[in-house]
Amino acid sequence: MARNQNRHRRLERTITHIQHQWGTEAIRKGSRKTRVPPHVPTGFAALDKALGIGGIPRGRITILSGAPTSGKVTLAARxxxxxxxxxxxxxxxxxxxxxxxxxxxxxGVRLQELLVVRPENGRQALELTLALAKRSELAAILFDHWGALGKSRQERRFASGVLDHLVGRLAKTRALFLVLDDPLPLWQRLFPFADRTLAHYATLHLALSREYWLLSGPDVRGYRAQVSILKNKFGPAHKRVPIEIHFNGTVRGDGI
Structure with a gap:
């Protein structure tokens, strides 16, 4: 009996370790039914389908990276x-x-139900973010933008500590957390030792890039963008999904 209990504990530790590193869907017991994690749809049907769970996971960190007019702000707002x-x-x-x-x-954001926080500097921004994450009444937090934080070793260490605490708080409140960031520089993609503090803590990383403008005669009516799934702990990664964003008084988006 004791031997079976020890074997069971070792198995549970192995499962926990692998899930922590590779995601909860990477390994599970055959007797456990697959559950779809809590999530929020993006509003782009093709993207929601490609993500595997139907949208952006709640209680986790999601990165939206891209240049200006890439669609990252629009996607976050939707x-x-x-x-x-x-x-x-x-x-x-x-x-x-x-x-x-x-x-x-x-x-489509209702401003009366939106709290806008304007910190004086990057360190205060992280501290305020932690304070917001404690509030169970908040369903989502958008951090704009990670590239505005300092790059010194001390500042990176502080950011890493904040993210470590943030992960635990989000898991409790199930709040959705979006981070806007710049495109990943080429040197960071080539060298594994480059600082990737944020990417390490993220469950999902979507990289957006604008392909071309959508024209109606001389008028710009929107643009087409590509969404690359760089990291996804709840579904397949390394997929590319085209989306279209249209301007017509209101901003709407359609998956292709």
């Missing part, structure tokens, strides 16, 4: 709007002080 449909407020940590409330509203 997700926030979908979160608000469930009747709970969301927060926007505006590190750069560039939050465009009018554009967010055009994407």
């Amino acid at each position: 997700v926030l709007a979908n979160v608000q449909k469930r009747g709970r407020p969301v927060a926007y940590v505006d590190v750069m002080h560039t939050c465009d409330a009018d554009y967010l509203e055009r994407c």
Whole structure:
């Protein structure tokens, strides 16, 4: 009996270790039914399908990286709007002080249920983010933007500590956490020793890039973008999904 109990404990530790490194769906007991993790749809049907669970996971860190007009802000705003449909407020940590409330509203975000936080510096932004993550009434937090934080070793160490605590708090509150970031530089993709603090803690990483503008005569009516799934602990990675973002008074998006 004792031998069987020890074997069972070792098996559980092995499962926990592998799931921590590779995601909860990487390994499981055959007797356990597969459960779809709590998530929020992006509003782009093709992207939701490619993600494997139907949207952005709650209680986890998701990175949206890309250059300006890549679609990352629009995608983030659409997700926030979908979160608000469930009747709970969301927060926007505006590190750069560039939050465009009018554009967010055009994407469907209800401003009366949006908290905009404008920290004085990167360190304060991280501290305020931790404070927000404690609030169970917040259903989502958008951090804009990671590239505004300092790059020194001390600042990276502080950011790593914050992320470590943040992961635990998000797991308890089930809040959705989105981080906007710059495109990954080529040297970071080539060298494994490059600092990837944020990527290490993320469950999902979507890289967006604009392909071309959508024109109607001389007028720009939107653009087509590609979403590359760089990391996905709940489904397949390394997929590319085209999406279209249209402007017509309001901002709407369609999967292709």
